[in-house]
Amino acid sequence: MNTDTILEVQDLKKTYQLGSVPVHALRGVTFQVNAGDFVSILGPSGSGKSTLLNMIGALDRPSEGDLSIRGTGISTLNDNELADLRQRVGFVFQFFNLISRLDAVGNVELPLTIAGVPSKERRARAEKMLGKVGLGDRMHHKPSQLSGGERQRVAVARALVTDPSFLLMDEPTGNLDSVTASEIMDLVDRVNQEFGMTIIVVTHDPAVSNRARRKIRLVDGHIESDEVNHN
Amino acid sequence: MKSRDTLGYSFSAIRLRKLRSGLTTLGIVIGIAAIVALLSFTQGFQVTMTTQFQEGFATDTLVVSAGGMFDRFSGEEPSDFALYVNDTAAVMEIDGVDLATPIISGMGSLDSEDSHLDLSVSGVNYTEYSTLYGTTFVAEQGEIPAVPANDSVVIGSSVYDPWGNGTIFADIGDELVLTITIRDNGATHENNITVTVVGILGEIGGTSFGGGPSDSGVYITLGTAVDLFESEEVSSVVVQLVSDDEATIDQVTLDIEALFDNEASVLSSTSVLEMMDTMLGTIELLLAGIAGISLLVAGIGIMNIMIVSLMERTREIGILKALGAKGRTVLGIFLSEALLIGLIGGVIGIVAGSLLANVFSGIFGGFAGGMGGVGAGAGSQLTSMFTTITPVLTPELMFWAIFYGVVVSVVFGLYPAYRASKLDPVDALRKE
Numbered sequence: 001m002n003t004d005t006i007l008e009v010q011d012l013k014k015t016y017q018l019g020s021v022p023v024h025a026l027r028g029v030t031f032q033v034n035a036g037d038f039v040s041i042l043g044p045s046g047s048g049k050s051t052l053l054n055m056i057g058a059l060d061r062p063s064e065g066d067l068s069i070r071g072t073g074i075s076t077l078n079d080n081e082l083a084d085l086r087q088r089v090g091f092v093f094q095f096f097n098l099i100s101r102l103d104a105v106g107n108v109e110l111p112l113t114i115a116g117v118p119s120k121e122r123r124a125r126a127e128k129m130l131g132k133v134g135l136g137d138r139m140h141h142k143p144s145q146l147s148g149g150e151r152q153r154v155a156v157a158r159a160l161v162t163d164p165s166f167l168l169m170d171e172p173t174g175n176l177d178s179v180t181a182s183e184i185m186d187l188v189d190r191v192n193q194e195f196g197m198t199i200i201v202v203t204h205d206p207a208v209s210n211r212a213r214r215k216i217r218l219v220d221g222h223i224e225s226d227e228v229n230h231n
Numbered sequence: 232m233k234s235r236d237t238l239g240y241s242f243s244a245i246r247l248r249k250l251r252s253g254l255t256t257l258g259i260v261i262g263i264a265a266i267v268a269l270l271s272f273t274q275g276f277q278v279t280m281t282t283q284f285q286e287g288f289a290t291d292t293l294v295v296s297a298g299g300m301f302d303r304f305s306g307e308e309p310s311d312f313a314l315y316v317n318d319t320a321a322v323m324e325i326d327g328v329d330l331a332t333p334i335i336s337g338m339g340s341l342d343s344e345d346s347h348l349d350l351s352v353s354g355v356n357y358t359e360y361s362t363l364y365g366t367t368f369v370a371e372q373g374e375i376p377a378v379p380a381n382d383s384v385v386i387g388s389s390v391y392d393p394w395g396n397g398t399i400f401a402d403i404g405d406e407l408v409l410t411i412t413i414r415d416n417g418a419t420h421e422n423n424i425t426v427t428v429v430g431i432l433g434e435i436g437g438t439s440f441g442g443g444p445s446d447s448g449v450y451i452t453l454g455t456a457v458d459l460f461e462s463e464e465v466s467s468v469v470v471q472l473v474s475d476d477e478a479t480i481d482q483v484t485l486d487i488e489a490l491f492d493n494e495a496s497v498l499s500s501t502s503v504l505e506m507m508d509t510m511l512g513t514i515e516l517l518l519a520g521i522a523g524i525s526l527l528v529a530g531i532g533i534m535n536i537m538i539v540s541l542m543e544r545t546r547e548i549g550i551l552k553a554l555g556a557k558g559r560t561v562l563g564i565f566l567s568e569a570l571l572i573g574l575i576g577g578v579i580g581i582v583a584g585s586l587l588a589n590v591f592s593g594i595f596g597g598f599a600g601g602m603g604g605v606g607a608g609a610g611s612q613l614t615s616m617f618t619t620i621t622p623v624l625t626p627e628l629m630f631w632a633i634f635y636g637v638v639v640s641v642v643f644g645l646y647p648a649y650r651a652s653k654l655d656p657v658d659a660l661r662k663e
Contacts, residue, residue, distance in 0.1 A: 059553060059656045080557050087555030097550045097660070101247045111554040113236045158554075 006166050006198050007033040007056065011065035014051050025051040027221035028065065033166065038192045038199045040209035040229075043218035050170075052218065053202045057168050058085040070165050087115050090159030090197075094171035096151040098143040098158075104130060104150075105139040108158045115162065122161075129157040133187060149180035156187060166198035167191065173208055185211050232560045241567035248540075255536045256576040258529030263580025263636045265522035267629075268587035270515060271622040275592065277511045279620045281504060283436070288443055288500040291475035292363065295322065295331075295487055295497050296467040312494035316453065316463045321490055322470060327483045330471040332359035335456040335464070341390070341449060342408040343401050348393060352411065352449045354456020357385070360444075363471055368444045370430035373403040381455050384409065384426035388434040389446040401428050409451070411459045422459050426451060477501075526635060529576075530643035533569060537647035541565070548651055549659025562652035569644025570637055577636030581629050588622035 014026040026048045033039050043049045054060040055067050058074055061082075066073040072085060098107045105126045112122035130139050133153040143151050152172060159167055172188070173181030185208060191197045201208060209215055210229065217225045232240075245252045288294075297313050314333075322331040335354035340347060357375050361368045368375065368385075375385055386401060393400050401407055404427065411422045435446050444450070457463055470487070472479050484497045541548075548561055 054657050057553065059660070080559075083552065083555055083557040086553060091553050093553075093660075097546070097553075099547060099550065101243050110551075113240070114232050114551065114554055114556045114560060116233055116236075119236070162555075 004035040005032050006035050006037070006070060007200070008068045008071075009052075009056075009065075010067070012052070012055065012062050012067055013064035014048070014055070014060075015063045024221055026062070029218070029221070029223055030065075031216060031223065031226055033198060033200060035198055036192070036196050037214060038189075038212045039201070039214045039216060040212035041200065041202045041216045041218060042204060042209050043224075044204065046220075047218040048221040049202050049204075049218055053168065053170055056200060057089050057091055058082050087111065087162060088165045090162065090164035090167040092152070092155050092159045092167065092169040092172050094174040096143070096148075096155045096175070098151060098154055100143050103140045103142050104135060104146065104154045104157075107143070107154055108161050111158060111162045125161055126157070129161045130154070132160075133157045147180070148176050149183055152176060152180075152184050153187065156184070156191070160191065160195075160197065166200055169199065169201040169203075171203050171205070172201060173203075173205060178207070181205075181207065232556065232563065234563075237560070237563045238567050238571065241564050241571055244540075244544075244564075245568055245571055251536060251540075252572065255533055256572050256579070258532040259526070259573055259576025259636050259640060260580045260583060262522060262526030262529045262639070263577050263632045264584035264587055265525050266519060266635070267581050267584025267624065267632050268591065268622075269518040269522055270628055271585060271588045271624045272591050272620070273511060273515045273518060274623040274625070274628070275588070275620045277508070278623055280507060280511075284504065284507070285500060288503065289475075290500050291472045293470040293472065293480070293483060293487070293497055293499050294467050295470060295491075295495050297464075297495060312491070313464045314468060314491070314495060316457065316465055318465075318491075319468050322468055322487060325483060325486045325490070327473050327479045327486075328470055329473045330359060330362060331468055332356050332363060333453065333465040333468050334360075335453065335460055335462075336466045337411060337460055339409055339411045339449070339459075341401070342410070343405065346400055348390065348400065350390065350447055350449055352409065352451065352456070352459075354451050354453045354460070356453050357383075357450070360450070360469075363469055364444050367432070367435045368450075369433055371433035373428065373430040375430045379429065379452050380427075381452060382424065382426045383429045383452060385430040385432065385450040386428060387432050387444065387446040387448040390449060391431045403428055403431065409449070409459070413461055422461070424455065424459060426455075523635075526639050530639040533572060533640050534643040534647060537565065537569065537644055538650075540568075541647050541651050544651075545654060545659050545662040548654050549656050549662065552654070552656035553660060558652040561654070562648050565648030565651045566641060566644055569640040569648070572644075573637035573640030574633065576640070577633035580636060581624075581632050584632070585622065585624050588624070592620045592622055 009029055009031050012026050012029040013024070016023040016025055029048075029052065041049060041052065051060070055062055055074065058069065059082075061077075062075055066075045068074070069085060069088060074082060074085065077085065099110065102110065105123070108126035108130055109122045112125060117125075127136075127139060130136060133156055135150060135153050135157065138146060138150060143154070146154065156167075167188075169188070173184055176184060188199060188201070189211060192199050199212070201212060203209055213229050215225070215227055215229050216223055295314065316333050316335075319331045319333045322328060332355065337352060338349065339352035340349045357379055358377055361375050370385065371388070376383060384407065389395075390400060391402075392398070406425050406427050409424050409426050412419055413422060432444060432446070432448075435444060451459070470483065472483055480499045480501065484499065487497045488495065551561060551564075
């Protein structure tokens with residue numbers, strides 16, 4: 001394993017039981033992500049993207065093989081250890097997944113609150129992060145008072161505030177118009193280049209995957225191609 | 232997640248659904264208010280009873296009677312045993328007894344020129360009785376004669392003024408006809424005597440447990456009572472002890488019981504108070520049980536609402552878990568919501584309950600007051616007793632009220648909270 005390896009996926013398999021029929025969502029996937037990478041994972045629906053995303057996000061365990069985040073393999077972890085590991089993953093969802101009753105700063109604070117960070121410190125960190133994503137003047141707005149793009153910025157700030165090992169994005173522009181989507185991807189680019197943050201983005205949108213420096217294409221539960229993006 | 236943050240997060244969830252949280256809390260409020268109102272009222276009642284009882288029954292006196300004042304409720308066969316005037320002498324012989332005086336009492340009626348009252352008539356030795364009840368058997372008008380004539384009568388304040396409006400039934404020097412109905416083997420006849428009012432007692436208030444004077448009492452001499460009732464049988468012998476220490480009370484009680492072959496009942500104020508406490512304790516328990524049922528219903532309401540809330544917030548739980556929340560954090564959040572509902576409900580319930588208890592005592596006071604005007608004696612006593620009931624809200628009662636509110640909420644919140652904590656994050660996030 002390279003010392004710079006953030007994520008190592010080794011012959012990952014996941015089989016679901018749909019009634020009495022076994023469904024092979026992942027049939028042996030192997031790849032590594034190094035620090036500072038910007039990787040997109042593409043594939044049509046049913047290719048195993050979501051299953052892979054859940055395991056990279058430490059939400060689920062593999063049936064076979066292993067996936068390690070900074071050297072910690074997830075297959076043998078119990079629920080509590082998995083939860084702890086998730087605090088090191090910055091998750092950004094397609095539907096923003098903000099808590100509607102909390103304001104922007106409250107939402108960004110939430111992962112720090114869960115991690116038990118003292119209130120003054122987390123407030124300061126959340127405010128700083130919101131400033132970095134360009135929402136310094138919208139901190140006390142509720143999600144319902146924010147536009148789609150602003151909501152996704154809050155989600156990015158929430159994902160980054162814990163200083164995670166990597167940013168894991170699930171169709172981050174799937175719910176945005178093309179202009180806003182482009183703005184969000186500009187932000188992601190900046191996060192990758194300025195902060196050196198590792199980005200893994202799962203998408204079927206070429207406009208998003210073209211931003212990445214590496215494309216991993218999944219088909220029927222295995223990797224069809226894994227190539228450097230020449231765009 | 233720190234406990235303070237968990238509580239803060241839960242509180243924001245409660246605040247979001249104000250109406251629903253309010254209605255859920257209302258269940259707890261009603262349960263706790265019912266408990267607090269009923270118990271503080273009963274405790275107030277107990278305090279009033281005890282105080283008034285102690286006023287009329289000193290700790291250094293014993294009351295000896297043929298059948299205990301509570302025996303009539305026991306369902307046992309009434310015995311033929313009776314106490315007579317001359318038994319008093321034997322009681323006086325016992326060590327530790329300072330004074331023993333007999334009381335003959337029964338129902339009778341008094342007629343003035345234009346009014347008629349049915350009431351309780353007591354034959355007492357004026358001198359001894361006023362020694363025993365030095366603070367209550369005191370004439371406010373006239374006097375309590377040391378050597379009374381046979382036709383003397385001393386009346387209580389509510390016989391003097393039975394309607395409470397200044398219309399006097401009988402004044403000092405007035406002649407009244409006292410009638411006693413004697414029942415003898417099925418046949419009845421009446422004995423009359425004309426008596427002259429020599430003394431009117433000051434207002435005593437309270438009740439006349441243990442043979443003490445009462446506002447509705449009519450007191451004639453012992454000799455006259457023997458003639459009127461055609462019997463030397465006494466209803467009780469009141470015994471003054473040399474001291475009110477427990478050893479003396481116990482020893483004299485045993486000696487008197489032995490004197491009458493364990494047929495007589497000997498009551499001390501302490502033993503009666505214990506009995507009253509037990510009775511009121513049972514009533515309290517019953518009332519608390521009834522109120523407890525409403526708390527149980529409230530608990531089921533909480534469980535129901537939390538299960539609905541859990542379904543609605545599945546996605547939120549998924550987000551929390553995706554952000555690194557452990558199962559026990561989610562459990563804590565949901566239990567905190569139940570805890571806060573219990574706590575808020577408990578506090579509001581205590582306030583509502585104490586208001587309710589005051590309303591109770593007002594209604595009871597007013598009700599008894601309305602009853603008390605006519606019919607003299609008994610009514611007036613009731614009035615004075617109920618109007619003085621102040622609900623007692625002890626810190627213990629408040630503590631237990633909140634405690635039960637919280638326990639019920641948390642216990643019923645446990646299952647929904649457990650289910651929330653066990654939700655699979657992948658499934659939870661997929662939920663629309």
